[in-house]
Amino acid sequence: MEFTTKITTLSLLFLSLLILTTTTATCTNAVCRRGDPTVRFPFRLSSHQPESCGYSKGFDLTCGNNGVNRTTITLPFSGNFTVEVIDYAAQAILINDPNKCLPERILMLNLTSTPFSGVDVRPFTFFSCPTSDYPRFGQLTPITCLSDKNSTVFATAWPISVNYLSSQSCRLIKTVEVPVHWPSYEQAGSSWELTDNLWLTWRVPRCRRCERRGGKCGLKSNSSSETICSDAPKPAIPRRDQYAIAIGAGIPGTLILFGLVCLVYNRISAFIKRLHPVPHSENNNPQAHSLQSNIMIMGLDVSTIESYPKIVLGESKRLPENDVTCAICLSEYEPKETLRKIPLCQHCFHADCIDEWLKLNGTCPVCRNSPEQIL
Structure with missing residues (x-):
């Protein structure tokens, strides 16, 4: 009895798939x-x-x-x-x-x-x-x-x-x-x-x-x-890989630019020191070397990203600051799409777009502020 039931179920499943295939083909x-x-x-x-x-x-x-x-x-x-x-x-x-x-x-x-x-x-x-x-x-x-x-x-x-x-x-x-x-x-x-x-x-x-x-x-x-x-053709490079390539290419460029700035800064500092020598006691003062820069903000962890609120867009497509497109993928928002909002700065993006972005770069794509710093 159980064997017969399984055969009947498989037959019905096969028949439904056949009907669906035939309908699509016509x-x-x-x-x-x-x-x-x-x-x-x-x-x-x-x-x-x-x-x-x-x-x-x-x-x-x-x-x-x-x-x-x-x-x-x-x-x-x-x-x-x-x-x-x-x-x-x-x-x-x-x-x-x-x-x-x-x-x-x-x-x-x-x-x-x-x-x-x-x-x-x-x-x-x-x-x-x-x-x-x-x-x-x-x-x-x-x-x-x-x-x-x-x-x-x-x-x-x-x-x-x-x-x-x-x-x-x-x-x-x-x-x-x-x-x-x-x-x-x-x-x-x-x-x-x-x-x-x-x-x-x-x-x-x-x-x-x-x-x-x-x-x-x-x-x-x-x-x-x-x-x-x-049957929509997939992009040559997946969206996630596009983010990785863009950020991967941007970080070395930023480091090179920062290196050039440091080189110019050191040359200018050396020239000033030659013109105005600083006493030896001041050179040993740790406060004289207080200039520091945090050049890179790493991505956020998944739990932090998931804590940011989600929004299901309504038919009116109304958003703060009258945003109509996602600043990451540049696609126009459509009703019933899921967006994610960064707290306090209130900037919204497609949820999958901003999730991938924040995993690699912990700054808002619009205002460039770090959500962690904002919070």
Whole structure:
């Protein structure tokens, strides 16, 4: 009986591993047509990839309809949009209207039931003006797909233009918040006009750091919404070894510099003594040689390091002195990361970064004070 139970348990374990391997193997990149963006987690192409390859229904993509083989996303309450670009490292998606009248879609845009929000949002006001008065509005670009022979439609975010059109024989249609790509504000002549696309971003899942490292982001399991980063190339030199090399190279340099300073100091002292001889009794005074320097502070012991408080970073990522990056690894802090704070000087770092640092060098990387001296 016991033998049979063990065999059954091993069989189930083998079967679960086989299913997991099969599921992972089917989550390959997909594309609708040449030139379209590559589709991978958190998105999935519903006709090519199983449901487990995407994060949620909100990230489902299709290859369009009516014979148009374009990558398409359906936004609840807003309809279908073509997907022009997916920037996985920036967690941004560029979408457009397949019918080439994006302003009309913007007037009805509703992102409430989607995982997306605007990369940057700017209020645009739409006006319908008599076509006969168009020469007076020559500085503005008309929206041809919304205009006809009797009225011309404009959309602007420039306050001066909004005030001007409001004072003319124009009818205000609507003011809407439009998701735009903020660098376009720097483009002369188009800073306050609608562009040909919309930039959206998503906050969850957070795969930005994994993508930037060249890894593959995905679900930890089919029954969990937790993500993991796999296949990320390891750095040529591990972080711990990088610290050791940096500190190992810094200590000899410091010793050489200190030796040069001592040599110059001794030469100057000898020259001064020749000019102003000191009585023999003073030369034997121990107080005359009181100048000493502690040139190196050794690392701290593990128990001291572990006594320093830890902080689990919240969604707001608020820290003392508005720190946003770790001064050791120079990576931006992310919510739910564990930080360690050096008492009194209040400087914070990634816990694993500062632990390795303090084992080799007992000074704060920012203010260079010794935590032991501070305490």
